[in-house]
Amino acid sequence: MSMPSVSAPPSSSMTDPSVADLLAARPHLRMHALEGLMLEQVPLAAIADALGTPVWVTGAGTLRSRYRRLEAALAEPSLGASIHYAVKANDHLAILRILSIEGAGADVVSGGEMRRAIEAGIPPARIVFSGVGKSDDELGLALSLSISQINVESREELERLSGLASACGRTARIVLRVNPDIDAGTHAKITTGLADNKFGVAYDEAADLYALAARLPGIEPIGFAVHIGSQINDPAPFRAAYARIADLVRRVREAGQAVSLVDCGGGLGISYRDEIEGSPRALAHAIRVTLGDLGLKLVVEPGRWLVAPAGVLLSRVLLVKQSAGRAPFVVLDAAMNDLLRPSLYEAWHGVVPLSARDAVQPAGPAHLVGPVCETGDTFALDRPLPHLAAGARVAILDTGAYGAVMSSTYNSRPLAAQALVDGSRWTTIRPRQPVEQLWAGELVPDWIAAGETGAGRAAE
């Protein structure tokens, strides 16, 4: 099985793309001789000057154009698949609003995401609720809002939902998420369609469970869902998974049950390093040849492909730590608490200096790390990087998806600011978190605050 970019260790390689290669593959980014690195028509240094670093920046124009490319590929008359953006990839209200205006619905995995999507103007009728474990409160919210569909992942959830729906006199339109046992060929931590993974109901049990769903009060089964993982660039696993679902649909129909919808999930990958980006047309083809002639309503749930390339994380070099005979450590002011992907999946992200002056030939291999007290707080190891002195600023590329959303405040580091570029204008969409907010909700019991020493050893 080939291991694509998300799993590629961030170590040195003769094949690491140069700054010029990285920019050539990303038309929304370019290096201006004087202004430095531009996202759409905005010099990123201007944003770093105004907001400081680290700061996330997303290009609205880039996002829209990617949405339109995907929509065009899926809009063929034989498909007409509707796009439900996977909110988990980047849940900022401005991003959701942009996509909502483009016509996207939402795929949500929590009550919080459901509330966010609605707050951003996505109507409940365009919201799909996925997830392997949903609380009664979350299911109750979905029922009270009459969202478009609830993707059920187990018999236990189905029976619980039936009870909840009957109790409030509502009917839940459910889609059964099936685990097709297909290897998506992606990183083990983001594969979801293998029988060993926690997601979905076993393929062999799906037909019986669907039949049970039709008998349960408060439940209307309308179809099947499948999502085999994330960062998938090769269409073959999609095709294999959809073929299995098509067989299932035929069998269930032959048994006399109605199936009107298939939710094809998300998962389309991008090019982080030098992979061939997942193709919307190839995805559409995979859907058409497997499910296209079954008269189904089709749904997709893309996240990463839409928003990852549209975002960058800007950071500043705090210091360069030299050590004789070893690659230097270039210590950034961004860390794993901001961008977790390299630490979590050894993910490779391109790094480009903001200043054209810095974007020259690699000075030699260097380690790009953050200041957090974890050895795993690295962005790149042994990477041939341009010469970066203290104070130099860089953009870490393709961080629009699973970037800011996965941030934490570990080491009491406030959440970074966020900005939105739209053509030639830009604005702050989230100020840097004030440090006091880090402890704003914390309570110190009166007796501790008063300095009591308490029971001490006697209680041990």
Ligand SMILES: Cc1ncc(COP(=O)(O)O)c(C=O)c1O
């Ligand atoms: C059910 C479901 N749908 C959609 C997505 C979005 O995936 P991606 O961002 O890879 O398109 C995910 C995340 O993997 C998911 O779990």
Ligand SMILES: N[C@@H](CCCC[NH3+])C(=O)O
């Ligand atoms: N968080 C992952 C993707 C998981 C997708 C959600 N199921 C990433 O950064 O690549």
